[in-house]
Amino acid sequence: xxxxxxxxxxxxxxxxxxxxxxxxxxxxxxxxxxxxxxxxxxxxxxxxxxxxxxxxxxxxxxxxxxxxxxxxxxxxxxxxxxxxxxxxxxxxxxxxxxxxxxxxxxxxxxxxxxxxxxxxxxxxxxxxxxxxxxxxxxxxxxxxxxxxxxxxxxxxxxxxxxxxxxxxxxxxx
Numbered sequence: 001x002x003x004x005x006x007x008x009x010x011x012x013x014x015x016x017x018x019x020x021x022x023x024x025x026x027x028x029x030x031x032x033x034x035x036x037x038x039x040x041x042x043x044x045x046x047x048x049x050x051x052x053x054x055x056x057x058x059x060x061x062x063x064x065x066x067x068x069x070x071x072x073x074x075x076x077x078x079x080x081x082x083x084x085x086x087x088x089x090x091x092x093x094x095x096x097x098x099x100x101x102x103x104x105x106x107x108x109x110x111x112x113x114x115x116x117x118x119x120x121x122x123x124x125x126x127x128x129x130x131x132x133x134x135x136x137x138x139x140x141x142x143x144x145x146x147x148x149x150x151x152x153x154x155x156x157x158x159x160x161x162x163x164x165x166x167x168x169x170x171x172x173x
Contacts, residue, residue: 045141052140055108056147058098062087063149068157069131071117077134091115091136110138130157 009017063069066079066087077089090097091112098106116123118133135148 048140051108052110052138052145054106055096055110055138058106059089059147059149062089063151066151068153069134069151071129071131077117077131110140113137113139 062079065081067082068080070078070080072078072088075091077091079087079089081087085101088099090099094109094111096108096110096112098108113136115136116134117131119129119131121133130153132151132153133149135146137144137146139145
C-alpha cells in the first residue's frame with residue numbers, strides 16, 4: 001500500500017478542524033441570538049410608538065372634526081358628530097378604549113396618569129358636561145408622554161347646550 005501514494009489526515013488534524021468549525025458555529029449561533037433579541041425589542045418598541053402615534057392622530061381627528069365633546073355619566077368622553085356615529089373613549093388606569101358603534105374597538109395599552117378635563121380653563125367634577133380641553137400623561141417606553149387636545153366651539157353649539165346654561169345659572173362654568 002505504500003506504493004499508492006495516498007495521503008490522509010491524521011486524527012489530530014481532524015480534531016483541530018472540528019474544534020475550529022464548532023467555534024465558528026457557536027459564534028454564528030450567538031450572533032443570531034443577539035440579532036434576534038435586538039429585532040424583537042425593536043419590533044416591540046416600534047409597535048408601542050405606532051400605537052402612541054395612532055392614539056394621537058385619532059384624538060386629534062375626533063377633537064377637530066366632532067360637533068362637541070362631552071363627559072358622559074360613566075366618565076367617558078363622547079364625541080358627537082353631525083353625520084357620523086358618536087365616538088366614545090374610555091380612560092382607565094392602564095388602557096384607553098376607543099369605541100365606534102358597529103366597528104371593532106381600538107385598545108391602547110398605556111399607563112395613564114393626571115387626566116384633566118376642562119371647560120373654559122376650569123376643571124370639571126360633575127358628569128355629563130361639555131368640555132373643550134383634555135390632557136393626560138401616558139408612560140410609553142418608560143418615558144412620560146404628555147398629550148393635550150383642545151376644541152374650539154362656535155356660538156351655535158354653546159347656545160344650544162343645556163348643561164352650559166345650567167352651570168352658568170349656578171355660578172359655575
